[in-house]
Amino acid sequence: MTAQLPILAIAPLLFGAFAVTAGRFLFRRANYAVASLALAASFTASVLLAIQILTQGTAIYFVGGWPPPIGISYVADPLSALMLAFVSGAALCTFLASKAEIETSYPLKNSAFYALFLLAVAGHMGIVITGDAFNLYVLIEVAALSGYAILAQGRERAMLSSLNYLFVGSLGASLYLLGMGYLYIMTGSLNMADLSGIIAQLAPGGLSGSTALAAAWGVILAGLFVKMGLFPFHSWLPGPISFSAAPAAALVAPLTTKVMAYVLVRMIISVFTPDAAWSLPAINTLVLLLATAAILYGSFCALAQRSLRKMLCFILLSEVGYMVGGAFLGNRAGLTGTIYHIFADLLMTLCLFLAASNVERGTGGRFSDMGGLFRRMPVTAAAMVMGGLSMIGVPPFCGFFSKWYLLSGAITAGSYAFAGALVLSSLVNAVLFFRIFEIGFFGTPADRASPSATSGEAAHRHPEPLPFFCDEMPAARLAPLCVVAASLVAMGLLTGEVVRLVVSAVLPPGLG
């Protein structure tokens, strides 16, 4: 059965989604359990797959029994197997942590939400593991379509910003499809490994030898940048994530941009090969410039925000700049930093968004509501401190190591503007998070007009000393958060292993 693990990681999500859809009419009360069971089964299968791949090496799974390039193949190499485990783990944590919120945010429709959630996760996991360029497009659409729907429920602007996301997202996916059309017309194949061989034959001296291949790379990049929200194409990203209900934001925010950055890395490593992908100086310079601009723009916009989730959205934008910039520095350290940062940033964003949804539920999302946070919600606040420190780049946390690789890559490549932007963004992050810590630690608790105690007329008149655990969330919400926060440290301590087993295993050996 171990040979079937790649498909067993995804099948439970599909069947789980169909089961909860039918379960709306048949076993409504058990739906949450069915959905969590599907996520847990998928997580188990992907962890087993990751262990198998890391010990035994890359496995290629032929869907339908047809060998590539005739059929579609799933490629489980160390990078995709680990990413698969991270994606399903993140989804499981989000789902377990936001049970109460799903039930209050989507009354009467929570079975539909479970189905959409499971299919969104299935789409993201499929994107990670597929080895076929067109299958990737279909899976991007599966992931995106469910994202549009679950982000649409929320505050008044949620619908409009979700529709905007739909237009931009479909445009990005269509551009990717067009780029694949360019590759298909030149090579006649859709399988990534096959494509890479044919591209090397067609353009032995790099992409500058062939206008159509260079254009294909440009169009695919444009599509991916639109989908991941790099600086000039970022306008769709902050809206849906900050206006939607918390569970949807906590799912989409960590996954979408990171998985798209993963696709970018996959395109560089597996389809074009790094030498060819970096062979166009014009594209490299332009992309580095955009990445630098994205980092600066995200950081400075984050400074201007007054609410926690909006601030996180803009930090997300600057993190996209980190990953894209590192991939185009043109050296091994930069690409290592990008790959490592995809994993690290997934954990950091997940930790911060989960903490933010706890804070929003307990006190309200604006900074002015967050006084006394450390007294009122100590565990959540501790997790937030860990996420924040990792985002700033303090050594034992994983955020430090990715920044270290990116910085050394930038200095090797002589791209000092990018290096400067990285350092500046760390400083800005420090300002941002220490401002929150200050409010939370020294600020006076606002009146207790929190959602949990809106009828507190009496509390106004008799301010009592607050008990220690007064507003902390139940353990079911804290446990996933603590696991994620602990994994930030674990990931930081295991950096050497991750880079040796995962990153070095997928990068071509001759890469400078």
Place this chain on the structure above:
Amino acid sequence: MPELFAEFGNKFHYYSYFAIMMIGLYAMIAKTNLLKKCIGLGIFQTAIMLFYVSIGAKTGAGIPIIDPAVGTADPAAYANPLPQVLMLTAIVVSVATLGVALALIQNIHRDHGTIEEDEILQRLRGK
């Protein structure tokens, strides 16, 4: 100059696909009406499908179903089935996207009373 004309004659269909694509893109950028944007998205996606389907065309080839009189010895006798399959998928994806977009548009109209994007933004700012 004659080479240029010959080149144009060989490639004119690609140029017209890009022209259709750009008409759709223009509608998505410049139009403020949300339904017009949907139509623009549809035009953009259809133009890409047209590009793919044209890849599969072969001069003098028949439809991709076995003709017993011809047999399958020569693949050049049949149009390339692969781009057609891919575009079947893309058509279905595009109608799915359209359905979701229309559902969102109806809800926006219910909440704001209009489907002009600039008017909605003005109202939201006014609040």
Place this chain on the structure above:
Amino acid sequence: MKRLALFAVILAGVLFAATASEFPRLGAVDSAPSRHVSPAYIQGSQPQTHTPNFVTSVLADYRGFDTMFETTVVFLAGMSCFFILRALRRRGITEVYYYRHKPTGVVLAMLAPRRVSPHSSCFERIDADWTPQDMVVETMCLFMVPFIQVFALYVIAHGHYSPGGGFQGGVLLAASFILVGLSRDLRTVESLLTEKTAILAAAAGVCIYAGTGLLALCFGGNFLDYGAYASFFGVAVPAARSMGILIVEIGVALTVMATLVTIYKLVSSRGTVEEGL
């Protein structure tokens, strides 16, 4: 803004046109796509899957995995529309129903808890924006429905040999229901194919597809490897693949039909599934 957009779009168009120089001319027999992978489909379809229509065999077998996710996308669109648009009725909201007295044409408006029995012979429920309908149009449209459905079933079942298959057949089936909705009213469609049935059918269709794939694991094949059913059906491998294609096409048709009818019902009634176009 519009000028800027026009300028940007024209610029992009010129850039795209400049990249077309290396493309093969239209209909080139020696282009890379014509030579590389597609001959394997053209020559392999009949001996490997017993399917003369290459598009069907590539769609449902060689690249069946794409099609499974494509069906999932359709299902997802239905669920998304339901999730976004469906206005589930809560208790305590009063609604008005309109009833038309057939012999006299008098219209009654009734507040929600009270309603006329749906089986009443002299009252019929009408939409709020009801207009007198032409009997010829209605009768002819309803007369067409069974023919459309028979043709749809033919398209599904004959997809191996002629253009067509699950998607096209499913769309035609959905079109027959939508025709009823357009010519009569939405309640007739709702009584023919209730929302619950439609959602269950959509889920069942994708389940048939994915289940066919997963069951192959039990027979020792890979996911979606219909050839593994050869011993189960007691036929040769290509015949088993042909049967597998038929089964998944039926699943696809079920999902497409149910989903498109659901989307139509939701979009045409603003999510209430009470009054259609």
Place this chain on the structure above:
Amino acid sequence: MILEIKIAMLVLVIVCAVASITIKDLLGAAVVFGTYSFMMCLLWVSMAAVDVAFTEAAIGAGISTVLMIAAVFRTTRRTKD
């Protein structure tokens, strides 16, 4: 297929595309968009892509147009651009 017919169909497709985004009546725009899809379907028949043309005729020109008309009917018909 004869080249002139193909060119004529391409021109018709472009005309329909321009018309559907310039018409100020949304119902008209939806119907012209259906025509655009149908012209596209004819073009695909000329490229021997019968399955795609069948699907486009059923989905693009049929169901999409019906859905769009339903949406216009339930929202508004007028637009300023």
